[in-house]
Amino acid sequence: MLISSVLSTGLSSFSNPTTIGPMYPGVGVEWLLVIIIFVAWLGWQIYQFRSEGKELKRQAEHFRKVGLDKVMKADIHRDTMQ
Amino acid sequence: MSSLPDALNVIFTEAYYWITVVMMFLIHVGFCTYEVGVARRKNAMTVVMKNTMLIPLVTVTFFFFGWWVYFAFSNVPFNGGFIDAPFALPWGELMGGPHMGGGADANAPIWARLNGVFWAAFLLFSWTTASIISGAVMERIRTGAFFMFAVLVGSFTWILDASWGWNPAGWMVQLMGYHDAYASGVVHAIAGGSALGILLVLGPRIGKFGPKGEVRTILPHNPWLVTIGLFLIFTGFWGFYAACNIPIFDIDSTDGVFYSATNIYLMPTTLSGITFNFILSLSGGLMAAYIVSKGDPFWTYSGGLCGIISASAGNDLYHPVIAFGVGGAGAAFAYVLHGFVERRFKIDDPVGAVAVHGYGGFFGTVVAGFILWGYPAANPTSEGVAWFATAEGQPMINPLGNIIGAIIMFWVLGFIPCYALARVLKRFNMLRVPREVELAGFDTAKYGDPYPYFPHVETEFDQIEREHAKDKH
Numbered sequence: 001m002l003i004s005s006v007l008s009t010g011l012s013s014f015s016n017p018t019t020i021g022p023m024y025p026g027v028g029v030e031w032l033l034v035i036i037i038f039v040a041w042l043g044w045q046i047y048q049f050r051s052e053g054k055e056l057k058r059q060a061e062h063f064r065k066v067g068l069d070k071v072m073k074a075d076i077h078r079d080t081m082q
Numbered sequence: 083m084s085s086l087p088d089a090l091n092v093i094f095t096e097a098y099y100w101i102t103v104v105m106m107f108l109i110h111v112g113f114c115t116y117e118v119g120v121a122r123r124k125n126a127m128t129v130v131m132k133n134t135m136l137i138p139l140v141t142v143t144f145f146f147f148g149w150w151v152y153f154a155f156s157n158v159p160f161n162g163g164f165i166d167a168p169f170a171l172p173w174g175e176l177m178g179g180p181h182m183g184g185g186a187d188a189n190a191p192i193w194a195r196l197n198g199v200f201w202a203a204f205l206l207f208s209w210t211t212a213s214i215i216s217g218a219v220m221e222r223i224r225t226g227a228f229f230m231f232a233v234l235v236g237s238f239t240w241i242l243d244a245s246w247g248w249n250p251a252g253w254m255v256q257l258m259g260y261h262d263a264y265a266s267g268v269v270h271a272i273a274g275g276s277a278l279g280i281l282l283v284l285g286p287r288i289g290k291f292g293p294k295g296e297v298r299t300i301l302p303h304n305p306w307l308v309t310i311g312l313f314l315i316f317t318g319f320w321g322f323y324a325a326c327n328i329p330i331f332d333i334d335s336t337d338g339v340f341y342s343a344t345n346i347y348l349m350p351t352t353l354s355g356i357t358f359n360f361i362l363s364l365s366g367g368l369m370a371a372y373i374v375s376k377g378d379p380f381w382t383y384s385g386g387l388c389g390i391i392s393a394s395a396g397n398d399l400y401h402p403v404i405a406f407g408v409g410g411a412g413a414a415f416a417y418v419l420h421g422f423v424e425r426r427f428k429i430d431d432p433v434g435a436v437a438v439h440g441y442g443g444f445f446g447t448v449v450a451g452f453i454l455w456g457y458p459a460a461n462p463t464s465e466g467v468a469w470f471a472t473a474e475g476q477p478m479i480n481p482l483g484n485i486i487g488a489i490i491m492f493w494v495l496g497f498i499p500c501y502a503l504a505r506v507l508k509r510f511n512m513l514r515v516p517r518e519v520e521l522a523g524f525d526t527a528k529y530g531d532p533y534p535y536f537p538h539v540e541t542e543f544d545q546i547e548r549e550h551a552k553d554k555h
Contacts, residue, residue: 018084021194022175028510030173034146040144040154045233049226056224059301059527060516071522072544 083191084182091330092195098329099199105321106206108314110137113213114463114525116311117220119304120433124302124523125221126532132225136212139229140236144205146172148237152204155245161253161467162483169193170201177201198276201550203325204241207269210322212213212236214273215500216431219280221287222520227513231500235276240496243312248486250347250448250460254490258483259459263345264326264394266355267484274440275496277431284513286430288520300432300543303380312383316364319390323360323397335461347460351398359405363393366409374417384434385413388442392416393451395484399457408449416441438451440496444488459483520553 011023026033063071083089121129142150153167169176169189176193182193212232219228247254247270254260262268279385290298302308302326327343335351342350362426367389368382370388375381392412393405420437423429432439457474468477507513515524525532 017182017184019184020182021190022178023180024178025184027175027178030175030178034172034421037142038146041139043140045226045229048229049512052224052226055528056515056519060518062527063518063522068518068521069548071526072548072551081161 090194095329096195096199097444099196099203099325102325103199103202103206106203106210106325108317108318109206109322110209110213110318112311112314112316113210113217114311115314116308116431118219119307119311120217120302121220122300122523123303123531123533123538124525126525127529128225129216129220129526131222132228133216135225136216136232136236137209140208140212140232141205143233143237144201144208144241145177146237148208148241149177149201149204149444150247151238151241152245156240156249156252156254161256165251169197169533171442196397204244204343206325207244207265207322208236208240211240211269211273213440214270214435215277215280218431218435220278220432221472221524222514223280223284224513224515227507230235230503230507231276231280232505235273235496236497237275238315239499240269240272243272243491243495247491248346254483254487254523255347255460256463256467256477257469258486259468259477259479259488260349260483260488261454261457261459261479262395262447262449262484263347263351263398264323266391266393266395266443266450267488270391270394270439270443271488271491272443272496274443275492276500276505278429278436278440279497279499279501280504281429281431281436282427282501283508285325286428287432288517288550289543290430292368293401295425295428299541301541302380309335309379309383312387315387316390319387320360323356327353327356329353333448342548345398346462349398349458349460356397358402359397359400360390361392362402362406363389363397363409365389365393366406366411367413370410371413371417381417381434384438385417388413388416388438391439391442392446392449396441396454397444399454404453408446408453412442412445412449415445444492447484447488447491448481451479451481451487454479455481521547 011020014020083092114130117133119128150167151171151458154164157163157165168174171177175181175185176190176197181190182196183194212235215235216228217230246252247260247262248265282399287300290300292298324375326346328348329343330341330342331348332339333342333344343353345351364386368386371385371388372382375385381410389409393400396408397405408430416437418436419441420431424431429436448550457479458472458474459479462475462477465475469483470478470480472478475548498546504513
């Protein structure tokens with residue numbers, strides 16, 4: 001039922017436009033679409049924040065190991081610091 | 083729509099807002115260009131990505147709750163309760179894309195055509211508020227922390243203030259007679275106040291202030307790109323002004339019919355009039371900033387922007403010469419205050435966002451209350467609630483309403499929420515990048531040099547930073 005709602009427009013004719021309301025697929029299950037994208041957004045924020053935290057920690061350790069002064073002198077070859 | 087005049091009105095309005103959205107995209111292009119130009123070479127790509135990714139994040143959250151907040155909160159907490167706004171709920175049919183207007187909802191024929199374009203126009207304002215903050219906090223904030231501020235301001239606090247003070251039914255308009263036609267306070271003061279709240283907790287970039295508190299100059303990596311960015315913002319600002327109007331509306335409150343453009347409060351203005359005022363306030367800002375900054379390109383361009391922002395609260399009704407004067411005064415005020423705050427409180431705002439948007443917006447909101455004292459602010463939604471009313475019973479624009487309004491925008495909804503969130507993030511060490519990464523550069527390990535074919539010339543500030551790099555703390 002859910003799948004058929006999402007995958008079907010529910011419309012097979014445009015001949016009487018005054019009676020036509022929503023034209024998108026998924027009428028009646030908008031709540032489900034909203035939940036899916038809400039979870040996707042929240043997951044993205046959490047993933048981004050965690051992965052950035054790990055990456056910053058890794059970079060800071062790397063710069064300490066290589067020597068910060070050396071990294072800053074190596075301005076023209078910054079790509080070698082990756 | 084079965085009548086041609088109705089169809090022309092609605093579909094013209096739909097097309098009008100659609101075009102404003104396209105124009106307002108240029109504001110964001112301008113902010114990206116401007117900000118990347120101000121950034122140092124070692125941070126350029128991170129700055130671009132930070133400013134780019136706020137677009138989808140503010141967009142999805144504005145879809146989830148921002149648009150609903152605008153309609154639902156206009157009477158909260160002082161003029162009633164929540165207002166039902168089914169067309170703004172994310173699961174509502176009228177938020178669902180293509181819709182022909184049929185169905186049980188009597189407003190469906192109009193909202194089916196206008197909901198998406200209205201939503202997008204407000205969304206572009208949301209991007210702007212978030213992007214204003216982006217420049218102020220660059221080169222030391224964690225990107226993920228910035229995204230949280232972007233969502234907080236872009237999808238909640240600014241649209242809450244718009245619901246209160248930028249909506250004909252908003253309680254600030256109905257009770258206080260608050261007037262802010264082109265968002266000096268509603269968009270700019272709140273963004274500037276938010277940025278200041280974050281900056282106080284975030285602190286300056288390493289080396290910005292010397293051991294005796296002297297202010298050091300950190301050169302932009304590309305000064306002319308900064309000016310192009312500001313030019314693009316000027317251009318996009320036209321779309322912003324247009325989007326703040328209703329293009330066709332019957333303004334005759336008697337039985338007659340008289341169509342006009344209106345401001346956001348459904349009070350009459352003309353596109354012709356605001357065109358005068360937009361350009362004159364830009365000119366006033368440019369001329370004043372050129373003088374006070376002694377021809378500094380960065381501050382001259384920023385002064386032009388600040389001129390528009392300062393006059394925006396009243397540019398629906400000002401004489402062009404008044405717009406010119408207010409724009410010039412606002413730009414000079416913001417420039418002088420920026421210098422004072424930077425020296426006195428050691429606030430490091432690389433793009434002058436707090437000054438241009440915050441001080442300029444606050445100034446413009448307050449000034450409009452005096453200059454437009456006595457004009458009707460909006461039609462009353464209920465009798466006798468306005469603190470000051472016109473002879474016909476409409477809430478009246480007045481200095482007190484706009485002074486309190488400016489304080490609400492800058493301090494209550496701008497500064498306080500962002501200061502609080504910044505304190506929480508700092509408490510958990512989530513606000514600022516590690517010292518090593520800040521000194522080495524955000525791009526150094528992640529993106530590499532954005533100009534691989536051009537040698538780097540060491541500046542005086544690079545040497546200062548290298549001295550800091552030797553410190554072990």
